[in-house]
Amino acid sequence: xxxxxxxxxxxxxxxxxxxxxxxLRQQHHLHSDELGTLQKQIRAALNxxxxxxxxxxxxxxxxxxxxxxxxxxxxxKVAEDITNTLQRNTELLxxxxxxxxxxxxxxxxxxxxxxxxxxxxxTLSSVLVSSHRLVTKIGQRxxxxxxxxxxxxxxxxxxxxxxxxxxxxx
Numbered sequence: 053x054x055x056x057x058x059x060x061x062x063x064x065x066x067x068x069x070x071x072x073x074x075x076l077r078q079q080h081h082l083h084s085d086e087l088g089t090l091q092k093q094i095r096a097a098l099n100x101x102x103x104x105x106x107x108x109x110x111x112x113x114x115x116x117x118x119x120x121x122x123x124x125x126x127x128x129k130v131a132e133d134i135t136n137t138l139q140r141n142t143e144l145l146x147x148x149x150x151x152x153x154x155x156x157x158x159x160x161x162x163x164x165x166x167x168x169x170x171x172x173x174x175t176l177s178s179v180l181v182s183s184h185r186l187v188t189k190i191g192q193r194x195x196x197x198x199x200x201x202x203x204x205x206x207x208x209x210x211x212x213x214x215x216x217x218x219x220x221x222x
Contacts (some may be wrong), residue, residue, distance in 0.1 A: 053087050053152070056159045063166050068177075072169055079162045086155050090148065097144055104137065 060080045067073040112130075 053083070053156060053159065056156070056163060057083060057087070060159075060163065060166070063163075063170065067170070067173075069173055072166075072173060075169075076166055079166070083155065083159050083162070090152055090155065094148055097141075097148070101137075101141055108134075 057080060060076060060083070064073055064076045064080065067076060
């Protein structure tokens with residue numbers, strides 16, 4: 053999970069768009085919080101189990117000092133209790149593993165979406181650059197056409213003035 057978070061950090065730095073960067077930061081924060089929560093839960097579960105085991109060992113040592121010989125029923129009861137505790141621990145750890153797998157799947161899905169958005173952004177960036185160049189060229193050509201139109205109109209007026217001058221004054 054940490055390696056995926058590091059990859060996500062790299063993607064955040066590479067982003068040129070504020071929206072994409074904010075989205076990635078939100079995803080990173082969400083998954084970091086989930087990772088922290090999972091680590092706390094695992095530590096808490098381990099601490100509880102360690103305390104239970106220490107307490108059971110203490111009680112067993114104290115009980116063995118007062119009772120010299122345990123019966124088969126007592127040994128069977130202790131073995132059942134230990135087995136039940138181990139089964140609960142196994143189920144708890146399995147639930148945590150499933151939750152972590154789900155988190156990893158979510159992180160992988162988010163990473164794939166981020167990669168897809170990044171690819172689209174790069175494609176659109178190149179299209180925007182090309183479009184900008186075309187619009188600039190069209191603007192230059194429109195300006196040239198306008199200048200030529202006014203120049204031709206001026207030449208036409210000069211020609212009309214010349215023809216009128218020749219007809220009226222000669």
